[in-house]
Amino acid sequence: MDLTEHPIMLTLQDAISGDGFLAGVTLFGRALVRKEDDGKWWMYGVRPAAIAESGNTIDETFLRFRNRYKEVLFDIAQDNNKFEDFKTEVERFFNEPDEEDERLWNNALKAIRSSKIAPPEPFAQLPRESPESKPSKITIERLDVEGKRFKSSDNATDIYALPNAA
Amino acid sequence: MSASAPYANVLRMLEKCAPGSTVRLANHSRVITFNRKVYPSLPKFDDIEVGHIRKMVRFLGIDKECAKKHGVI
Numbered sequence: 714m715d716l717t718e719h720p721i722m723l724t725l726q727d728a729i730s731g732d733g734f735l736a737g738v739t740l741f742g743r744a745l746v747r748k749e750d751d752g753k754w755w756m757y758g759v760r761p762a763a764i765a766e767s768g769n770t771i772d773e774t775f776l777r778f779r780n781r782y783k784e785v786l787f788d789i790a791q792d793n794n795k796f797e798d799f800k801t802e803v804e805r806f807f808n809e810p811d812e813e814d815e816r817l818w819n820n821a822l823k824a825i826r827s828s829k830i831a832p833p834e835p836f837a838q839l840p841r842e843s844p845e846s847k848p849s850k851i852t853i854e855r856l857d858v859e860g861k862r863f864k865s866s867d868n869a870t871d872i873y874a875l876p877n878a879a
Numbered sequence: 880m881s882a883s884a885p886y887a888n889v890l891r892m893l894e895k896c897a898p899g900s901t902v903r904l905a906n907h908s909r910v911i912t913f914n915r916k917v918y919p920s921l922p923k924f925d926d927i928e929v930g931h932i933r934k935m936v937r938f939l940g941i942d943k944e945c946a947k948k949h950g951v952i
Contacts, residue, residue, distance in 0.1 A: 751882035755930045764920045765934035784907035785919050791906050809916050811938045 716830045719746040720821040720876055721756070722842050725779060726869040728856065729786050734796040735857040738786060738803060739869055743849050744778065745818050746771060746836075758782075759818045760849040762811035771835055775873045800853040807851040825878050832875060841877040883926040884951040896945035913939040927951075 723742035728735060743759035754771050756778040758764040766781050768774030785806060793799040822844065824830050831837065856863075893900045893911070900913035909921040918935045921927065929952055936946045946952045 749930055751929065753882075753930070757930075757934050763916075763918045763934075763938050765931050767928060767930050781908075781920055788905035788907050788910070788919060805917065806919060809938075811934075813937055 716821065716824055716832060717747055718817050718821040719832065719836050720818045720825070721746055722844060722847065722872075722874045722876055724847075724869055724872040724874075725782060726871070727783055727786055729790050729799075731790040731796065731799050732794045734799070734855060736790070736796060736799060737852075737854045737856045737867075739852045739854075740782075740807070741847050741850050742807075743815075743818055744873075745814050745821070746774065757811075757814050759811065759814045761785075761807045761851075762809060762814060763806060779871060796855050803853050804851065822876050825876065828878065836875055840872065840874040842872075842874040844876045883928045884932060886925055886927055888949060888951050889921075889927055889932060892946050892949035892951045893941075895949065897939065897941045900939070911935060911939065913941065916940070 721744045723740060723744055725740045725742065727738045729738055742761060745757045745759055746754055749755050753767040753769060754774040755765060755767045756774045764778070764781055764785060766774060766778035768777050786803065789802045789806065790799055793802055825832065890902070893902065897913045900911060903910045904923070905919065907923070908919060909923055911918040911921055916939055918938055921931060921935055932946070933952045936943060936952055943952070
């Protein structure tokens, strides 16, 4: 049995400038990757759901997806002058679901965990993460506040990973 | 099935299959609203890859058969 829907876990961190504020946005997201009839890999957002991108390799697809995600944050910052409004809109972007892709993501995870299916190349080389210890969520934090302390431990590398089989 | 569709055809599909939908140009993307949901990432190109349209149709709950009839997915 082949796995055609590949469940992906995303970690993305951005600093977004708005009109009069600076926001730190950290995403622990979910996406589905599959090869479509056009011969390209497509990454379809699950959390957030309202986004998709394509590429000739899965690395290229991730980089294009990552860039489009950042552009959505830029657009939301441009459309919302107050930090609170920016935060509300980014949370809406993250929380509005695509039930079909969410179901496919969960089914693909079950398939991996049933041990019947090993991820094919190039997915076999991706890092593994636990969806249970890294649940999907987004945090939006105002950074330009007096007394804010910054720590190097807050930094997060851009990662796309497969859920582990355990 | 072509791998992309002219934006004009996507607009026509939205008019027929998603009555009441709105399209707004943001700085980087087109923002489509329908069914009280917002799709903020449709590319601003003249030709849109079908994967983007397919995702938008699914996310916004647009009738897939109607969208197919308009040849955009």
